[in-house]
Amino acid sequence: xxxxxxxxxxxxxxxxSDQDVRWCPGxxxxxxxxQVKKVLASIGAKRENTVFVSGIGCSSRFPxxxxxxxxxxxxxxxxxxxxxxxxxxxxxxxxVVTGDGDxxxxxxxxxxxxxxxxxxxxxxxxxxxxxxxTKGQYSPTSPQGKKTKSTPMxxxxxxxxxxxxxxxxxxxxxxxxxDVNTKHLAYVLERAARHKGTSxxxxxxxxxxxxxxxxxxxxxxxxxxxxxxxxxxxxPLVFGKQRDKGIRLNGMDPEIVTLGDGITEDDLLFHxxxxxxxxxxxxxxxMHYPAYPEPMGVFRCVERPTYEDQVMDQIRTATSxxxxxxxxxxxxxxxxxxxx
Amino acid sequence: xxxxTKRTGTQEGSKRIIExxxxxVRFCGDSGDGMQLAGTQLTNTSAIFGNDVSTLPDFPAExxxxxxxxxxVSGFQIRxxxxxxxxxxxxxxxxxxxxxxxxxxxxxxxxxxxILVVNEDAFxxxxxxxxxxxxxxxxxxxxxxxxxxxxxxxxxKLNAKACEGTGLSGRAAGRCKNFFALGLVYWLYxxxxxxxxxxxxxxxxxxxxxxxxxxxxxxxxxxxxxxxxMFPVRYAVAPAKLTPGRYRRISGNEALAIxxxxxxxxxxxxxxxxxxxxxxxxxxxxxxxxxxxxxVRTFQAEDEIAAMTSVVGASFAGAFAVTxxxxxxxxxxxxxxxxxxxxxxxxxxxxVQRGGPSTGLPTRTEQADLNMACMGRNSEAPLCVIAxxxxxxxxxxxxxxxxxATEFMTPVILLSDGYLANGAEPWRLPDISKLPxxxxxxxxxxxxxxxxxxxxxxxRPWALPGTKGLEHRLGGLEKRDGSGEVCYDALNHDHMCRTxxxxxxxxxxxxxxxSVTGDDHGDLLVLGWGSTYGAITLAVEQxxxxxxxxxxxxxxxxxxxxxxTAHVLQSFKRILIPELNLGQLLHRIRASYLVDAxxxxxxxxxxxxxxxxxxxxxKLLSNGTTA
Numbered sequence: 001x002x003x004x005x006x007x008x009x010x011x012x013x014x015x016x017s018d019q020d021v022r023w024c025p026g027x028x029x030x031x032x033x034x035q036v037k038k039v040l041a042s043i044g045a046k047r048e049n050t051v052f053v054s055g056i057g058c059s060s061r062f063p064x065x066x067x068x069x070x071x072x073x074x075x076x077x078x079x080x081x082x083x084x085x086x087x088x089x090x091x092x093x094x095x096v097v098t099g100d101g102d103x104x105x106x107x108x109x110x111x112x113x114x115x116x117x118x119x120x121x122x123x124x125x126x127x128x129x130x131x132x133x134t135k136g137q138y139s140p141t142s143p144q145g146k147k148t149k150s151t152p153m154x155x156x157x158x159x160x161x162x163x164x165x166x167x168x169x170x171x172x173x174x175x176x177x178x179d180v181n182t183k184h185l186a187y188v189l190e191r192a193a194r195h196k197g198t199s200x201x202x203x204x205x206x207x208x209x210x211x212x213x214x215x216x217x218x219x220x221x222x223x224x225x226x227x228x229x230x231x232x233x234x235x236p237l238v239f240g241k242q243r244d245k246g247i248r249l250n251g252m253d254p255e256i257v258t259l260g261d262g263i264t265e266d267d268l269l270f271h272x273x274x275x276x277x278x279x280x281x282x283x284x285x286x287m288h289y290p291a292y293p294e295p296m297g298v299f300r301c302v303e304r305p306t307y308e309d310q311v312m313d314q315i316r317t318a319t320s321x322x323x324x325x326x327x328x329x330x331x332x333x334x335x336x337x338x339x340x
Numbered sequence: 341x342x343x344x345t346k347r348t349g350t351q352e353g354s355k356r357i358i359e360x361x362x363x364x365v366r367f368c369g370d371s372g373d374g375m376q377l378a379g380t381q382l383t384n385t386s387a388i389f390g391n392d393v394s395t396l397p398d399f400p401a402e403x404x405x406x407x408x409x410x411x412x413v414s415g416f417q418i419r420x421x422x423x424x425x426x427x428x429x430x431x432x433x434x435x436x437x438x439x440x441x442x443x444x445x446x447x448x449x450x451x452x453x454x455i456l457v458v459n460e461d462a463f464x465x466x467x468x469x470x471x472x473x474x475x476x477x478x479x480x481x482x483x484x485x486x487x488x489x490x491x492x493x494x495x496x497k498l499n500a501k502a503c504e505g506t507g508l509s510g511r512a513a514g515r516c517k518n519f520f521a522l523g524l525v526y527w528l529y530x531x532x533x534x535x536x537x538x539x540x541x542x543x544x545x546x547x548x549x550x551x552x553x554x555x556x557x558x559x560x561x562x563x564x565x566x567x568x569x570m571f572p573v574r575y576a577v578a579p580a581k582l583t584p585g586r587y588r589r590i591s592g593n594e595a596l597a598i599x600x601x602x603x604x605x606x607x608x609x610x611x612x613x614x615x616x617x618x619x620x621x622x623x624x625x626x627x628x629x630x631x632x633x634x635x636v637r638t639f640q641a642e643d644e645i646a647a648m649t650s651v652v653g654a655s656f657a658g659a660f661a662v663t664x665x666x667x668x669x670x671x672x673x674x675x676x677x678x679x680x681x682x683x684x685x686x687x688x689x690x691x692v693q694r695g696g697p698s699t700g701l702p703t704r705t706e707q708a709d710l711n712m713a714c715m716g717r718n719s720e721a722p723l724c725v726i727a728x729x730x731x732x733x734x735x736x737x738x739x740x741x742x743x744x745a746t747e748f749m750t751p752v753i754l755l756s757d758g759y760l761a762n763g764a765e766p767w768r769l770p771d772i773s774k775l776p777x778x779x780x781x782x783x784x785x786x787x788x789x790x791x792x793x794x795x796x797x798x799x800r801p802w803a804l805p806g807t808k809g810l811e812h813r814l815g816g817l818e819k820r821d822g823s824g825e826v827c828y829d830a831l832n833h834d835h836m837c838r839t840x841x842x843x844x845x846x847x848x849x850x851x852x853x854x855s856v857t858g859d860d861h862g863d864l865l866v867l868g869w870g871s872t873y874g875a876i877t878l879a880v881e882q883x884x885x886x887x888x889x890x891x892x893x894x895x896x897x898x899x900x901x902x903x904x905t906a907h908v909l910q911s912f913k914r915i916l917i918p919e920l921n922l923g924q925l926l927h928r929i930r931a932s933y934l935v936d937a938x939x940x941x942x943x944x945x946x947x948x949x950x951x952x953x954x955x956x957x958x959k960l961l962s963n964g965t966t967a
Binding site for chain 1: 384387388390579582583584585586587588589598601602605606610612614631632633634635637639641642643645646647648649650651652653654655656657658659661675676678679683768769770772775804805806807808809810811812813814815816817825826
């Protein structure tokens with residue numbers, strides 16, 4: 001390495017673009033942007049080798065505010081664009097920024113298939129449970145009964161749970177974080193960035209204009225300790241302000257128990273993010289407020305060959321077997337004849 | 341109607357040999373009968389012999405429709421000749437029908453007095469019923485076929501007998517009867533069995549019993565022709581006078597695949613092909629998937645939209661990016677193509693057209709996506725549209741597509757169709773040193789760079805992720821010219837819409853002029869585009885021979901059209917535009933050039949017969965009124 005090309009350490013603000021950020025004041029997106037920049041700095045991301053790809057929606061303005069390469073594409077299609085970028089140049093680190101409408105409604109199909117291929121992308125799904133940019137219609141993650149402009153009598157749509165969907169497609173990295181818990185968010189984002197394969201992160205993000213306080217149960221000072229549960233690998237599922245409550249398995253179902261009176265941490269369900277089967281992670285993804293505390297952190301982190309590595313392996317194998325193709329042998333299919 | 345002309349007669353042994361300029365044969369049978377294979381073998385053998393060849397496969401959309409049914413009939417037409425053919429022939433000189441359904445669906449295309457070879461054993465009551473014949477009225481026994489030279493061959497029995505001792509089951513041996521029929525045709529037209537025997541040996545190297553049975557079947561068919569006193573004459577077709585060189589048989593889809601890889605190799609680029617399987621474009625994906633040692637990266641996407649968006653992404657990252665599809669797929673790709681127009685990235689979109697609308701006629705040909713290719717996007721979204729004229733031209737136009745895409749930083753839609761895709765002709769291997777070199781330039785670190793600055797051709801720079809210092813953001817929102825920043829300014833939008841259109845118009849300065857067959861001015865110009873080239877050219881040539889004052893011209897560039905198009909059109913009193921749609925080029929020509937052109941339209945899932953165009957020309961020139 002020459003002196004010129006020696007790594008120059010960038011800090012978080014070096015990743016900011018010169019564009020004015022146009023999200024509404026108080027939007028949860030600001031916090032996510034700040035943490036992403038911080039993580040880019042901490043992983044030493046090279047700006048020129050980093051690409052942010054997005055679809056359409058509030059969250060999808062994200063690439064304009066990061067001064068790496070970026071692509072603000074069309075509604076729901078960011079995973080396809082990102083796949084093409086990664087396959088054309090696997091050296092690039094590619095992030096996908098999407099929302100609950102963009103990723104799970106119009107782009108649901110792409111999300112599912114991108115995840116199952118395990119292409120090395122970091123997918124951040126900003127879930128605010130509402131359509132913001134189109135001014136307040138219900139989204140595929142809005143709860144049933146949600147009253148919006150397009151559902152004056154309440155939504156009759158049954159919602160999707162993003163992590164269950166990702167696990168159904170057997171994502172190799174699945175996590176959840178909250179926009180306002182910045183330290184934990186940064187931890188989760190860094191884990192996602194360092195994972196090889198598709199990383200899927202659901203970020204609870206408050207839309208203070210059209211769906212304010214949607215996650216207040218999980219962020220409110222008085223309630224958050226009882227409504228959220230922070231996952232730690234190989235540790236029992238404990239939560240509560242006094243850390244006196246836990247999750248125990250009763251047959252196939254999780255149940256909330258209070259520690260003491262003969263119940264110890266050893267009786268509780270232990271988290272294992274590396275389990276080959278996604279069943280435990282799926283069970284955790286099914287725990288919803290108000291019946292359960294909602295898990296935060298890394299649900300699943302396993303290794304599986306990435307799509308692009310396998311594609312490139314096949315190219316290398318074919319090339320070593322047949323030699324690098326030349327135009328001459330492309331033309332001559334072995335069934336040629338000569339006319340004199 | 342083009343009928344082979346009889347030239348000379350000679351005697352060889354007891355059989356008279358008649359020499360012809362060209363012959364058209366069609367094999368037809370159940371879709372599981374191996375008709376495509378028999379046809380392909382006759383094509384290869386004739387090409388190796390030195391004939392010009394032209395083929396027209398015709399198969400149902402169903403993989404295996406019920407045996408014996410009309411829906412399940414599969415056909416393969418091949419014409420071979422001692423001169424340049426251009427089309428697979430209007431009427432067939434010989435029809436090989438393997439069952440009653442095949443006879444029923446194909447007889448109308450057999451010329452009067454033509455050779456009709458039938459597998460007599462398949463004309464059972466049951467099969468007659470399935471084909472809609474009266475079960476008690478075998479057409480072979482009636483007078484209905486008296487206008488043809490009917491040869492009843494008990495192929496099932498003869499083939500079974502030939503395959504005895506190979507160890508194959510009766511059912512497996514039955515699958516060889518296409519080769520029995522092929523052997524008979526080889527004898528009838530004096531073809532050598534060697535190329536096919538060689539192919540059998542290679543193909544079934546690991547299945548010696550199958551190889552033996554197929555070899556025995558073809559020989560049995562051949563010797564049956566020789567020994568049975570059925571056929572009074574044999575026919576011969578001399579080799580064609582083709583330009584010297586090394587040749588291979590090529591279909592339109594093969595030529596597209598090879599052309600794309602060649603373009604990428606010449607430019608030193610990775611070829612990325614993102615596609616979703618669809619008839620009749622899938623063979624391009626199959627061809628390319630085999631070429632991994634050429635650094636071809638194929639991606640079978642989850643749907644047409646993802647295929648298109650992956651291509652946009654791959655182009656952004658610097659690959660030669662291509663997608664291939666057919667009409668319904670192009671409809672789905674529309675929005676992403678608009679994004680490609682807005683981001684001004686180079687890429688190629690193959691549309692192998694088929695009958696529509698909707699699912700339409702998946703395996704049949706049509707030219708009805710011209711409007712969609714030129715105009716099928718929201719707002720003002722111009723791009724370049726080109727169309728190859730023959731299967732081999734697909735190679736040249738694939739190279740041309742990338743030349744234009746990269747020189748002008750634009751998506752290019754290439755309109756092929758089912759007829760070109762599956763049709764085949766001999767292709768002279770090009771001199772590699774004379775192929776156009778694409779010189780691709782990417783801005784480098786330190787270069788003065790603005791994402792939407794423009795060169796003389798109005799193309800913007802293609803800066804690639806991975807280049808330090810050129811980090812930029814693209815997207816579907818309107819751009820400020822130059823900086824490429826998001827811009828909602830009214831006058832900038834007006835300027836950008838006009839600039840994008842002007843850029844595409846400028847391509848006209850880099851493409852060949854429209855050339856005219858026949859006089860460059862006169863009473864009637866026949867103007868075509870795409871795959872109708874062969875039929876139109878033959879019809880014009882035929883009319884010229886008859887002394888009619890007619891000329892022909894063919895558009896391979898649809899948007900923009902060649903610079904001299906207006907001049908050519910204005911040099912003729914009348915213009916006839918035959919196309920396999922209800923007048924899409926016609927309307928573009930009338931709207932763009934204010935000429936009173938008339939159309940000849942056909943939407944039957946079939947190519948034009950030369951005779952159809954010829955008689956329209958004759959009609960127009962004789963009565964002087966519009967069609």
